[in-house]
Amino acid sequence: MLVATAACEPPPIAEPIAKATAEEPASKPEQEADPYRWLEQVESEKALSWAREQNEVSLARLAGDPRYEPVREAAERILTAADRIPYGGIYGDSVRNFWQDDEHVRGIWRQTSLASYRGEEPEWTTLLDLDELAEREGENWVWKGATCLPPAYQRCLLQLSRGGADAVVVREFDLARGEFIADGFVLEEEKQNLSWIDADRLLVASPLAGGSKNTSGYARSVRLWQRGTPLEEARTLFTSEATDAMTFGVAEHRPEGRELFILRMPDFFKETLYHIGADGDLTELPLPEDVNFQGLIDGQLIALLRSDWTRSGPESAAATLPAGSVVSIPLQQLREGDVRTVQLIAEASKTIAIEGAAITQDALYLSLLDNVRGRLLRARYKDGRWHSSPVELPATGSVDVVSSNAFSPTLLARFETFLEPDTLYAVAGDRAESIKTMPARFDAEPFTVEQRFATSDDGTQIPYFLVRAKNASTSGQTPTILYGYGGFEISLTPSYVSPLAIEWLQRGGAYAIANIRGGGEFGPRWHQAALRENRPLAFQDFAAVARHLIDSGLTSAPRLGIYGGSNGGLLTTATMVRNPELFGAVVSAVPLIDMLNYHTLLAGASWIGEYGNPGIPAEREFIARYSPYQRVSAEVDYPPLFLTTSTRDDRVHPGHARKMAARMQEQGHEVLYYENIEGGHAAAADLKQRAVRDALVVVWFLQQLKDSPAP
Numbered sequence: 188m189l190v191a192t193a194a195c196e197p198p199p200i201a202e203p204i205a206k207a208t209a210e211e212p213a214s215k216p217e218q219e220a221d222p223y224r225w226l227e228q229v230e231s232e233k234a235l236s237w238a239r240e241q242n243e244v245s246l247a248r249l250a251g252d253p254r255y256e257p258v259r260e261a262a263e264r265i266l267t268a269a270d271r272i273p274y275g276g277i278y279g280d281s282v283r284n285f286w287q288d289d290e291h292v293r294g295i296w297r298q299t300s301l302a303s304y305r306g307e308e309p310e311w312t313t314l315l316d317l318d319e320l321a322e323r324e325g326e327n328w329v330w331k332g333a334t335c336l337p338p339a340y341q342r343c344l345l346q347l348s349r350g351g352a353d354a355v356v357v358r359e360f361d362l363a364r365g366e367f368i369a370d371g372f373v374l375e376e377e378k379q380n381l382s383w384i385d386a387d388r389l390l391v392a393s394p395l396a397g398g399s400k401n402t403s404g405y406a407r408s409v410r411l412w413q414r415g416t417p418l419e420e421a422r423t424l425f426t427s428e429a430t431d432a433m434t435f436g437v438a439e440h441r442p443e444g445r446e447l448f449i450l451r452m453p454d455f456f457k458e459t460l461y462h463i464g465a466d467g468d469l470t471e472l473p474l475p476e477d478v479n480f481q482g483l484i485d486g487q488l489i490a491l492l493r494s495d496w497t498r499s500g501p502e503s504a505a506a507t508l509p510a511g512s513v514v515s516i517p518l519q520q521l522r523e524g525d526v527r528t529v530q531l532i533a534e535a536s537k538t539i540a541i542e543g544a545a546i547t548q549d550a551l552y553l554s555l556l557d558n559v560r561g562r563l564l565r566a567r568y569k570d571g572r573w574h575s576s577p578v579e580l581p582a583t584g585s586v587d588v589v590s591s592n593a594f595s596p597t598l599l600a601r602f603e604t605f606l607e608p609d610t611l612y613a614v615a616g617d618r619a620e621s622i623k624t625m626p627a628r629f630d631a632e633p634f635t636v637e638q639r640f641a642t643s644d645d646g647t648q649i650p651y652f653l654v655r656a657k658n659a660s661t662s663g664q665t666p667t668i669l670y671g672y673g674g675f676e677i678s679l680t681p682s683y684v685s686p687l688a689i690e691w692l693q694r695g696g697a698y699a700i701a702n703i704r705g706g707g708e709f710g711p712r713w714h715q716a717a718l719r720e721n722r723p724l725a726f727q728d729f730a731a732v733a734r735h736l737i738d739s740g741l742t743s744a745p746r747l748g749i750y751g752g753s754n755g756g757l758l759t760t761a762t763m764v765r766n767p768e769l770f771g772a773v774v775s776a777v778p779l780i781d782m783l784n785y786h787t788l789l790a791g792a793s794w795i796g797e798y799g800n801p802g803i804p805a806e807r808e809f810i811a812r813y814s815p816y817q818r819v820s821a822e823v824d825y826p827p828l829f830l831t832t833s834t835r836d837d838r839v840h841p842g843h844a845r846k847m848a849a850r851m852q853e854q855g856h857e858v859l860y861y862e863n864i865e866g867g868h869a870a871a872a873d874l875k876q877r878a879v880r881d882a883l884v885v886v887w888f889l890q891q892l893k894d895s896p897a898p
Contacts, residue, residue, distance in 0.1 A: 223849045227788065227842035229834060234845065238834070241848065241860040245829075248859065249886045259882035262686035265628050266874040272611050272623045273309070277301065277592040277599060278340040283314070285330050287874050293317040294330050294873070298362075301597060305613060305622045314362060315345070329873075331355050335362075336383040337440040338594045344372060344381050344389075350835035350864070353790075354378050372414065378405055378837070380435040384447060387414040390436025391421065402786075403793035404837075405433040409449050411467060424467055425449045432793035436463075439483045441593045442548060446483060446518065454796030455675065456493060462522055472521045481544040484551055485568040487515040489532070489544055493711040498526050511535030511710035513544060513553060515573065532566050532573045540710035542678065545591035547598050552578070552614070554588055559638070559650060559680055559708050561586030563600060565617055576617050581610075585680040603683045605654050606631040629689045633657060636681070641728075641735035647704070649728045652681060654688070655697035655741065663743035666892035667697040669733055673705035673725035674754035675797060676714035687881040694889065699736060703728035705754075719799040720809040726762045733762075733769045745771040745895060748826075748888050752776035753839055754797075760815035760847065763825055770826040772891035774884050777832050780843040782814035783807065788840035816847055821854035828856065829887045831880065833863045859887070 226234050249255060267288045275284035282304040287294040294317045299309040321328040331346035341362045346355040357379065359371030372389060374381075379393035392406040396418035399407045407429065410421035427434040432455055437448040447463035457476045461469040474480075477493040492514060497507040506529070508514055513532045520528055533553050535541050542554040553575075555562040563586050566575040580586055584604035589611065591598045598614040608625040635657045640648045651669075659665050668691060672679055679700050688698045702708040705717035705725040717725040733749070736742050747770055751759040756778020763773045783801045785791040799806035811817060819825070828851065832844040841862060848860035861883060863876060 221784075221846070223846040226845035226849060227840065229841060235834070237849075238845065238860075238862040242862060245859045245861045245883070249861075249883045249890075252886045252890065254889060255882050255886045258690045258885045259878050261690055262881045263875055263878035265686045265689070266878055268628075270626055272601075272609055272625050274589055274601070274611070275304065275599075276590040277595050277597060278335060279338055279592065279594045281340070282309075282590075283333075284311075291316070291318055292873050292875060293321055293328060296330070296333070301595070305620075314365065315360070333360070334381060334383065336386060338442075342383075342386060344383075349376065351833065352835045352837040354837055357381060370415075372412070374418070380406070382436045382438040383440075384411070384438055384445075388412065390424075390438060390447065390449075391418065392433075392435040393418070396421075399429075401427065401429050401431055401433070401792070403432055403790045405790070405793070407431070407434060409434060409436045422467065424463065425451070425461065425469060427451050428453070430792070432796070437480075439593075441483060443486070448480075450480060455794060456796050462518070470522050473524055473526055474516075474521070479543075481513070482546045483518065484546050486518055487568055488518045488521060489513065489515055489546070489551060491541060491543065493715075496529075498529065509534060510712060511541055513541055515568070530573055533564060533575065535710045538709065540678070540707060540713070542707065543588075545588040545598060546593060547591050548594055548596045550596070550616075552588060552591065552598055554586060556678060556680065556708060559652075559678070559702055560584065561602070561680060563588075563614070563619075565614075578614055578617055578619050580612065580619050583681075585682055604681050605636045605652065605684055606634055608683050625683070628686075629684075629693060634692060639735065639739075641731040643704075643724070643731040644727045645724070647728070649701065649703055649731055650708070651699055651701040651732045651735075653697060653699045653736075653741075654684065654692065656692070656695070659697060659741060661740035663737070663740055664746060665697050665742045666691075666695065666746045666748075666888065667699060667736055667742040668748050668750050668888055668892075669699045669701060669729075669736065670750045670755070671701040671703055671729050671732075671758050672751060672753075672755040673701070673703040673717065673729065673758050674714075675705075676707035676711065677754075678702070678707040680708075685881070686878070687885055690881070690885045691888065694885075695893065696888070697741060699732065701729055701732040703732070703758075718797060719806070722798060722810075723761075723765075723813050725758060726765055726813065729758055729762045730766045730769060733766070737769070744769050746892050748772035748774065748892050750774040750776075750884070750888075752778070754779060756780065756839075756844075757782070757815070760828075761813050763828065764815050764818045764823075765813070767823055767825045771895070772826050772888055773828045774887060775828065775830050775844070775847075776880075776884075777836055777839050777841075778830070778843055778847075779839055780814075780847045781816040782810050783817055785840075785843070788842060790838050791840070816843070816850065819847070819851055819854065819856075821856075825851070825856050827858070827891050829859045829861070829884070831861045831863070831883070835864070 228234050273284045275282040280301050283298045285296050295313050296315040297311040297313045299311050303309045327350050329348040329351040331348045333343040333345050335343040343360045345358050345360050348355050354376050356376050357374040359368045377395050382390040389412045391410045391412045394400045394406045401407050408426040409424050412421040432452045434451045439446045449461040451459040460472045475496050479491040481489040492512050494510045512534045515530050538558050540556045545552045551566045553564040563578040566573050587601045589599040589601050596615050600612045603609045611623040612619040613622050637653045643649050703725050749759045756775040759775045801807045830844040830848050832841040848858050851858045
């Protein structure tokens with residue numbers, strides 16, 4: 188029987204203007220030359236030799252542990268299980284799925300009808316065998332997806348990555364013939380984005396063939412590419428600023444017609460939307476710069492507001508639409524510069540956040556978080572007004588839209604909790620039909636889930652989820668992993684425990700997930716509270732959760748580890764540097780760490796809206812107050828640190844982790860480092876590699892948090 192308890196009171200939300208304390212002076216090392224800059228040369232033999240030597244040491248210690256192989260085997264068994272749910276995308280009346288298992292390590296792309304997919308044993312047809320293709324071509328292909336032309340979806344642009352990088356090779360594929368089109372649309376490896384206009388034209392954002400890159404490494408221009416012509420001759424529709432985060436084309440295909448747009452993003456949280464006319468001319472739509480475009484339905488443009496929107500004009504002088512809400516505006520009126528007819532579809536509140544929208548043939552579905560618990564709302568536009576109603580799904584868990592399609596009334600949604608396996612629902616109208624449930628991967632009876640609240644330094648209540656044994660000790664002896672992210676408006680919600688968490692729980696550990704500021708759990712304001720100069724609020728929140736776990740008697744500092752990846756890797760290393768006394772071990776995966784130089788490394792410049800610009804002295808000053816690479820010191824005792832990254836990560840530079848490992852080892856700290864030679868930003872190119880990654884982390888925490896003597 189699942190036991191879940193939650194606090195009765197919702198968490199009060201701090202005002203986003205709350206300022207982080209700046210008690211730390213700027214660090215001295217930022218004034219010094221970086222002796223480890225050579226580790227930023229990703230493919231240099233010197234740097235790779237260093238990484239291989241580090242791997243040998245780490246694998247000898249972790250993979251040599253007798254617990255490693257049982258953990259790895261168990262993780263691989265779960266990850267490759269034949270009875271897991273084959274999540275797929277709806278393409279009209281069919282469903283397509285990319286599947287990996289023991290036999291198909293790289294994976295197969297396959298298809299079945301929507302009717303067959305609803306059954307227990309779908310009849311799959313293989314469209315592409317990636318293992319066979321990689322072997323035939325001598326390439327380390329990793330699947331990155333397919334963009335198919337509506338409404339038939341028979342012509343597709345396949346994106347293939349070498350080793351899992353974000354940069355992809357694009358090839359046109361004909362599903363009817365089951366083969367690549369020799370004289371079709373083809374682009375060599377690069378970070379690029381393509382959208383179908385029709386069978387013979389594409390919107391292309393690529394730096395190839397005369398294009399250029401912005402400071403983040405993404406294409407600056409959007410071009411219209413005609414079949415049978417070289418990309419160099421494609422008409423340039425728009426060129427963005429060199430300092431913009433990214434720019435790409437958007438083709439909205441619907442039964443009622445097609446509309447084309449260009450989306451310019453000056454930074455990660457600002458957008459300018461241009462409508463492309465029949466002649467290729469652009470019309471800038473008069474929307475707030477921080478609006479988030481969601482799509483079209485019934486001639487209405489759907490947008491998510493990141494800040495309050497007060498419109499001007501005699502008919503709308505008093506109309507302020509609140510941040511976090513979803514609104515609609517007639518596209519034709521927008522093209523004419525008219526924003527008077529804006530309708531509120533759904534409104535956020537202090538405890539309810541709207542995560543986003545999914546649009547089907549006949550309805551708009553909104554994913555909501557209510558105190559970090561998922562809900563799904565259905566809205567229809569009828570007689571000039573929106574009518575909404577909830578979709579009946581279980582409560583107290585996560586609800587995620589898996590797939591929706593403009594040419595099908597059916598939506599696929601997943602429900603899960605920490606201790607209840609995924610259930611897949613087919614949603615049509617207000618009705619949700621359960622069509623697949625994943626078998627339980629472990630006995631959940633001995634465990635319970637709680638939602639707790641910690642008090643941060645400024646009095647803000649920070650929620651977190653805790654999964655623990657019902658009979659967990661209250662004497663501070665439970666080895667506990669605290670996971671966090673806290674950035675980019677990304678929410679951490681209840682999800683069925685991963686192989687890593689299962690192995691940890693079954694070995695006597697507890698697992699906590701912190702919903703700190705910087706995330707999206709309570710909407711844009713929760714995210715904006717920890718932006719730029721206020722980034723340390725996320726670290727304060729994380730430390731507050733750690734203290735709450737310790738003060739509750741569940742664990743103690745020597746038994747408490749923290750874990751995070753990407754922005755979460757910044758979170759864990761920054762919190763480690765600020766509060767080393769709180770933790771017994773740290774794992775930082777594919778992390779950002781050198782924050783004074785992140786904007787010069789790979790895609791880093793695209794995140795200036797999140798962190799600030801180190802190239803501006805005033806902003807460099809507040810970043811220097813927390814940047815882990817510059818603040819780490821030989822004079823402080825830090826908990827043991829395990830850093831992981833991937834050579835093929837072309838989003839967050841592996842130099843962050845490399846340099847931190849080298850610097851801390853030179854200072855005499857206990858640091859292990861592991862670099863997967865492939866895997867991209869996920870640090871794992873296939874399920875077997877993910878099992879290795881999970882096993883290394885579990886064994887590291889077992890060695891540091893469980894094997895050590897009782898405090």
